[in-house]
Amino acid sequence: MPPEARRPLPPDLAQKLAAEALGTGLLVATVVGSGIMAERLSDDAAVALLANAIPTGAILFVLVTVLRPVSGAHLNPAVTLVFGLQRALPPAAALLYGLAQTAGAAAGTVLAHLMFEAPAIALGSQARTGAAQWLSEGVATFGLVATILVGLRTAPRAIPALVGGYIVAAYWFTASTAFANPAVTLARSLTATFSGIRPLDVPAFIAAQSAGALLALGLCRWLLARKSPA
Amino acid sequence: MPPEARRPLPPDLAQKLAAEALGTGLLVATVVGSGIMAERLSDDAAVALLANAIPTGAILFVLVTVLRPVSGAHLNPAVTLVFGLQRALPPAAALLYGLAQTAGAAAGTVLAHLMFEAPAIALGSQARTGAAQWLSEGVATFGLVATILVGLRTAPRAIPALVGGYIVAAYWFTASTAFANPAVTLARSLTATFSGIRPLDVPAFIAAQSAGALLALGLCRWLLARKSPA
Amino acid sequence: MPPEARRPLPPDLAQKLAAEALGTGLLVATVVGSGIMAERLSDDAAVALLANAIPTGAILFVLVTVLRPVSGAHLNPAVTLVFGLQRALPPAAALLYGLAQTAGAAAGTVLAHLMFEAPAIALGSQARTGAAQWLSEGVATFGLVATILVGLRTAPRAIPALVGGYIVAAYWFTASTAFANPAVTLARSLTATFSGIRPLDVPAFIAAQSAGALLALGLCRWLLARKSPA
Amino acid sequence: MPPEARRPLPPDLAQKLAAEALGTGLLVATVVGSGIMAERLSDDAAVALLANAIPTGAILFVLVTVLRPVSGAHLNPAVTLVFGLQRALPPAAALLYGLAQTAGAAAGTVLAHLMFEAPAIALGSQARTGAAQWLSEGVATFGLVATILVGLRTAPRAIPALVGGYIVAAYWFTASTAFANPAVTLARSLTATFSGIRPLDVPAFIAAQSAGALLALGLCRWLLARKSPA
Numbered sequence: 001m002p003p004e005a006r007r008p009l010p011p012d013l014a015q016k017l018a019a020e021a022l023g024t025g026l027l028v029a030t031v032v033g034s035g036i037m038a039e040r041l042s043d044d045a046a047v048a049l050l051a052n053a054i055p056t057g058a059i060l061f062v063l064v065t066v067l068r069p070v071s072g073a074h075l076n077p078a079v080t081l082v083f084g085l086q087r088a089l090p091p092a093a094a095l096l097y098g099l100a101q102t103a104g105a106a107a108g109t110v111l112a113h114l115m116f117e118a119p120a121i122a123l124g125s126q127a128r129t130g131a132a133q134w135l136s137e138g139v140a141t142f143g144l145v146a147t148i149l150v151g152l153r154t155a156p157r158a159i160p161a162l163v164g165g166y167i168v169a170a171y172w173f174t175a176s177t178a179f180a181n182p183a184v185t186l187a188r189s190l191t192a193t194f195s196g197i198r199p200l201d202v203p204a205f206i207a208a209q210s211a212g213a214l215l216a217l218g219l220c221r222w223l224l225a226r227k228s229p230a
Numbered sequence: 231m232p233p234e235a236r237r238p239l240p241p242d243l244a245q246k247l248a249a250e251a252l253g254t255g256l257l258v259a260t261v262v263g264s265g266i267m268a269e270r271l272s273d274d275a276a277v278a279l280l281a282n283a284i285p286t287g288a289i290l291f292v293l294v295t296v297l298r299p300v301s302g303a304h305l306n307p308a309v310t311l312v313f314g315l316q317r318a319l320p321p322a323a324a325l326l327y328g329l330a331q332t333a334g335a336a337a338g339t340v341l342a343h344l345m346f347e348a349p350a351i352a353l354g355s356q357a358r359t360g361a362a363q364w365l366s367e368g369v370a371t372f373g374l375v376a377t378i379l380v381g382l383r384t385a386p387r388a389i390p391a392l393v394g395g396y397i398v399a400a401y402w403f404t405a406s407t408a409f410a411n412p413a414v415t416l417a418r419s420l421t422a423t424f425s426g427i428r429p430l431d432v433p434a435f436i437a438a439q440s441a442g443a444l445l446a447l448g449l450c451r452w453l454l455a456r457k458s459p460a
Numbered sequence: 461m462p463p464e465a466r467r468p469l470p471p472d473l474a475q476k477l478a479a480e481a482l483g484t485g486l487l488v489a490t491v492v493g494s495g496i497m498a499e500r501l502s503d504d505a506a507v508a509l510l511a512n513a514i515p516t517g518a519i520l521f522v523l524v525t526v527l528r529p530v531s532g533a534h535l536n537p538a539v540t541l542v543f544g545l546q547r548a549l550p551p552a553a554a555l556l557y558g559l560a561q562t563a564g565a566a567a568g569t570v571l572a573h574l575m576f577e578a579p580a581i582a583l584g585s586q587a588r589t590g591a592a593q594w595l596s597e598g599v600a601t602f603g604l605v606a607t608i609l610v611g612l613r614t615a616p617r618a619i620p621a622l623v624g625g626y627i628v629a630a631y632w633f634t635a636s637t638a639f640a641n642p643a644v645t646l647a648r649s650l651t652a653t654f655s656g657i658r659p660l661d662v663p664a665f666i667a668a669q670s671a672g673a674l675l676a677l678g679l680c681r682w683l684l685a686r687k688s689p690a
Numbered sequence: 691m692p693p694e695a696r697r698p699l700p701p702d703l704a705q706k707l708a709a710e711a712l713g714t715g716l717l718v719a720t721v722v723g724s725g726i727m728a729e730r731l732s733d734d735a736a737v738a739l740l741a742n743a744i745p746t747g748a749i750l751f752v753l754v755t756v757l758r759p760v761s762g763a764h765l766n767p768a769v770t771l772v773f774g775l776q777r778a779l780p781p782a783a784a785l786l787y788g789l790a791q792t793a794g795a796a797a798g799t800v801l802a803h804l805m806f807e808a809p810a811i812a813l814g815s816q817a818r819t820g821a822a823q824w825l826s827e828g829v830a831t832f833g834l835v836a837t838i839l840v841g842l843r844t845a846p847r848a849i850p851a852l853v854g855g856y857i858v859a860a861y862w863f864t865a866s867t868a869f870a871n872p873a874v875t876l877a878r879s880l881t882a883t884f885s886g887i888r889p890l891d892v893p894a895f896i897a898a899q900s901a902g903a904l905l906a907l908g909l910c911r912w913l914l915a916r917k918s919p920a
Contacts, residue, residue, distance in 0.1 A: 011913075015914075018913060032863075033863030037865070038736055041735040041736035042736030043734065044272055046271035046272030046278060047734060051736050051739070054862075055862040058856070058858045059855070059856070062856045065841065065845045065852060066841045066844050066852065067844070070840070070844065070914075114822065115822055115826045117822040117865070130347075132345055143256060147292055151295065151296045154297070154298070154300065155296060160848075161291070161295075164855075165291050165394075168284065169289040171285070172268070172281055172282075173262075173285060173289070173342065173345075174263065175346045222248075223245055223248060223300065275502065276498055276502030276504070279511070362574065369571065377522055383529075384526050384529040391525075392521075392525060398514065399494070399515040399516075402494035402497050402514075403490040403492075403497070405497070452475075453471075453479065454471075455475075505731040505732065506727075507732070509741070592806065592807040607756055615756060618755050622756065629720050629748040629752070631745070632720070632723065633720040633727070633805075634723065635805045682708075
């Protein structure tokens with residue numbers, strides 16, 4: 001272990017924003033890149049989805065573990081929104097977090113395209129719309145935010161494994177494969193590959209994700225509230 | 231981490247029952263939803279079962295981790311029965327736990343159906359009957375309950391990973407794919423998809439699960455008993 | 461957590477032998493059962509081997525976690541041999557451990573057969589012989605024992621995850637799919653399914669496993685030895 | 691646990707070099723061996739890559755866990771280079787580490803070939819060249835080294851799971867399947883199987899890996915730097 005290993009971390013805002021951008025970028029590079037690799041290699045769409053879900057869960061575990069002491073490792077504007085509403089983050093910082101996440105996410109799509117020799121940017125062509133898709137995104141984001149909020153109270157050190165494990169499950173139990181992240185959704189509208197989404201379908205996804213996040217915040221407040229005065 | 235992160239949890243019974251209902255509901259939504267996704271995407275039934283088992287193990291790890299300090303995270307009437315017999319839970323609370331789990335489980339099936347644009351409720355059409363299936367359910371539930379009871383003595387902090395890991399294995403080593411949970415079994419009789427079961431076959435499954443749970447309780451009492459008086 | 465959760469475990473020898481038999485039995489039921497399930501469901505032998513390896517790794521993690529404080533969770537005569545040679549176990553106990561493991565393993569094969577409606581016992585029909593197979597078993601068992609011996613010194617609390625993770629890898633990096641366990645090898649000669657082995661091929665497998673285990677013991681003694689007198 | 695389990699480890703340099711050689715050898719045996727097994731068993735290249743990635747991630751978790759207190763478990767000249775530049779390792783030791791890793795890696799390829807009855811050594815025949823492949827290797831090694839460097843500061847005990855999880859993801863999100871290791875790259879030029887690479891393509895891979903490692907070192911220094919004087 002290098003000599004500085006034991007010194008505490010005092011990140012300033014620029015470092016935190018860089019961590020959010022870098023982390024969200026690597027997350028999207030994994031989602032988009034593994035999707036391209038999977039669809040090129042397999043004729044079985046379930047194998048491709050496993051090969052999309054397992055790497056995404058693994059990189060989330062890695063990113064949340066290493067970046068959490070730096071920036072909190074939100075990597076997701078829906079998570080930042082909830083922490084902002086809980087006043088764990090000032091509004092201006094929350095806004096900057098969201099911008100850093102979104103910029104990092106878009107760069108992640110470009111990076112994946114360059115690694116796989118695809119055009120740097122393309123418009124998503126996969127239709128993902130309708131009430132069932134929106135319900136899926138609402139449920140997916142509700143579950144993600146509830147996992148984080150309850151987990152912070154009941155098992156804070158397990159958060160990275162919880163986030164990774166939850167997303168592996170949500171890829172499969174929702175009909176939308178659980179985007180569950182507005183920045184990632186925007187970035188996935190910039191690819192015409194396996195994990196893409198039509199730009200037209202993005203606003204409703206983000207609305208559903210926001211609704212799911214807010215519902216989780218309300219439910220968790222009740223679920224974790226002290227009931228007795230003592 | 232939000233400011234309330236360090237305060238102890240004092241859940242009252244309503245909060246516990248909500249946790250049991252919500253957790254069992256998400257568990258069933260994962261079992262049924264991932265089953266639908268898997269059978270739609272794959273022609274290889276083993277790929278589909280992997281895509282059913284891995285998400286189920288992952289969500290169990292998540293749910294048991296975050297809900298255990300709230301309600302104990304039984305999520306399973308067979309587990310509640312065993313804790314009730316050990317007097318870790320009063321009979322009335324155990325009964326309410328079972329009802330909350332069953333109601334949550336049924337809602338989980340409905341939620342999965344709505345996300346995948348299937349009718350909200352259907353009758354299970356998959357025949358799962360005969361001595362080998364019943365033996366499978368008895369073994370699956372025996373192993374689950376024994377894992378929990380021995381684990382509580384020997385490795386209590388590992389319980390969430392133990393439950394998730396055990397179920398991933400039991401999906402494959404039993405011929406019934408290890409329902410191992412009466413509330414989940416009832417809820418799976420309400421779907422005509424990959425993970426369904428004919429309503430007719432439910433009672434024998436629940437009887438076999440109960441027998442397996444009680445056998446595990448007896449064996450673990452002996453296995454963990456002190457033999458010397460000191 | 462039930463009231464007895466915090467009392468120390470004082471298992472006597474009968475309890476330890478029961479734990480070894482039960483654990484090895486569940487391990488073999490998983491190896492054989494998941495093999496039967498996998499070969500029935502898939503035409504792709506790599507999918508079947510994944511569906512054999514992942515459950516085996518998962519159940520090993522579970523069994524070693526919960527049974528280690530009871531019996532040490534050897535579940536493997538090659539491991540018991542090495543601990544016996546290190547005098548961590550008296551010779552008579554080591555012999556009884558080996559017998560309990562072997563009896564439990566055979567029962568595990570029978571249990572898997574009954575769950576899958578196969579004849580209780582069959583003779584293994586799959587030829588597994590030749591220098592490359594023996595080298596594979598030697599390497600597989602060397603790696604398993606070395607992982608355990610070094611891990612006990614450097615990361616004792618990680619042993620269950622190390623054993624499970626190692627076996628998932630060894631299923632794939634050896635040509636024999638890493639039996640790496642004399643009791644399991646004998647038990648797998650009693651099934652004519654995916655995971656079986658001809659009885660004729662068993663003795664050479666066990667010899668190769670023993671050689672690998674002893675080589676690991678010698679190497680680890682050197683690797684972990686103190687070199688300076690202080 | 692054997693009696694010596696609690697004594698501290700005082701490895702001398704020979705023990706450290708043996709640990710690096712043995713660990714890198716087992717890593718390469720897993721990469722090459724699981725690749726051979728996978729391509730023999732499957733017609734679906736995505737299944738084969740899953741069966742290559744999951745065992746590699748699992749064995750990395752095992753090797754880094756058990757060998758880290760012995761040698762640091764670099765198992766990778768790019769990692770040794772970075773620690774050498776940070777003066778965590780004297781230059782002569784770093785050089786010997788690199789040689790031990792390379793020799794161990796080559797032996798790992800030979801061992802895999804012998805287990806699978808292939809010629810002991812062959813020249814890699816798979817073309818892996820071009821800007822997209824080099825970018826992939828740069829990104830893969832950047833991510834690996836950044837994960838280790840940030841992880842050492844923010845979550846040092848999670849390093850083994852971080853390395854294993856990262857590599858599972860990087861197999862899929864890069865177009866080159868993330869060699870990310872000069873010693874492993876050289877060793878993979880000695881096999882004409884699934885995981886091989888043409889010897890001709892090795893130098894550019896190693897250059898890209900080195901560039902990625904150095905970029906990670908620079909970025910992490912900034913990301914983890916204290917900004918305020920206090």
